[in-house]
Amino acid sequence: MKTRLALPALVGVSFLLMFAALCLVFLWVPTEATMGVVQRVLYFHVPLAWVAFLAFFVVLVGSILYLWKREDRWDRLAYCSAEIGVVFTTLNLISGVIWAKSVWGVWWIWDARLTTALVLWLIYVAYLLVRSYASATQARSFAAVVGIVGFVDVPIVFMAIRWWRTIHPGPVVQTGGLSSSMLYTLIVCLVAFTLFYVVLMALRVSLRDAEEKVEALIQETRR
Amino acid sequence: MGYLFAAYTIILVAIFAYIFFMFYRQRRLRGEIDFLKETLEAKEED
Numbered sequence: 001m002k003t004r005l006a007l008p009a010l011v012g013v014s015f016l017l018m019f020a021a022l023c024l025v026f027l028w029v030p031t032e033a034t035m036g037v038v039q040r041v042l043y044f045h046v047p048l049a050w051v052a053f054l055a056f057f058v059v060l061v062g063s064i065l066y067l068w069k070r071e072d073r074w075d076r077l078a079y080c081s082a083e084i085g086v087v088f089t090t091l092n093l094i095s096g097v098i099w100a101k102s103v104w105g106v107w108w109i110w111d112a113r114l115t116t117a118l119v120l121w122l123i124y125v126a127y128l129l130v131r132s133y134a135s136a137t138q139a140r141s142f143a144a145v146v147g148i149v150g151f152v153d154v155p156i157v158f159m160a161i162r163w164w165r166t167i168h169p170g171p172v173v174q175t176g177g178l179s180s181s182m183l184y185t186l187i188v189c190l191v192a193f194t195l196f197y198v199v200l201m202a203l204r205v206s207l208r209d210a211e212e213k214v215e216a217l218i219q220e221t222r223r
Numbered sequence: 224m225g226y227l228f229a230a231y232t233i234i235l236v237a238i239f240a241y242i243f244f245m246f247y248r249q250r251r252l253r254g255e256i257d258f259l260k261e262t263l264e265a266k267e268e269d
Contacts, residue, residue: 022231041230048234091237095230102226196238203245210252217259221266 007202014199017192021185029185038102041095043185047193048092049117053154055085055197056124056147063147066140075140076212078147080204082127084197089121104167112160113168120157123150 025043032039062078065071096114097107108114127150131143161170178186 037224038227040227044231044234087237087241091234094233098226098230098233200242200245203242203249207245207249207252210249210256214252214255214259217256217263221259221262 007199010195010202011199014192014195017188017195021189021192024185024188029181030179032182035103038099041099043189044193045092045095045099046186047190048088048095049157050190051193051197052085052088052092052120053158054194055081055088056120056151056154058201059085059124059127059147060151063144066144067148072140072212075144076205076208078144079128079131080201080208082124082131082143082147084200084204086121086124086128088193088197089117089124093117093121109167111168112164112166113157116153116157116160120150120153123153126150 021043025040029040029043031037058081059078062074062076062081066074066078096117100109100114101107123146127143127146130146131139133139160166161168
């Protein structure tokens, strides 16, 4: 009974929190003086990136555990998290280019942060492709290696604005560059997206379970 | 303002589309699992 109610309850809380985050972004937080209204993209753009990093960290852990223990559940965890991570990174890139067009006047620039973020997206798209197109036993091991090695790019993306001279806005959270209301709104959005990630993972893992069950049943009917 | 609206619309539509896709696929897979189980049972009876 408890497990059956847990996921719907989590979905409900997640949607409510997302709705609250939208209300804060559009109705409460003040407009930033320099960039104007378009600065509000940040309240979703940044959490999308942070949660994508979290998703790829889960891929790293799942991949290591799969290569070590050779248990399918770790591969399943890594695969599902990679897919969600790619979705979040895609949306992060899209929101970023829209903001860039508005503020810089160009859709894209080969800046360190943008380039390393694009590389990150390509790495995990490659993970999903390897997972889909190689044979079953090979695919899981190859993909796990991609999932582990690919994670190297995550700290590079994060540190790009600190290590290199970039046009991308610098760190604002750690340097106190946000007012308290903006910081509060950003934190609420981050919590909302993190919970959303947990919900999406629960749904995706359940779906992956069903996919593997179908594959196993098909194999059995062919005997 | 247009850029802001576009960014949020794309994000929210994409997220809801992904969730909808998962629920839709889950329902289809449940149907497939039931069908395959029935096929296996019929095979065993034969």
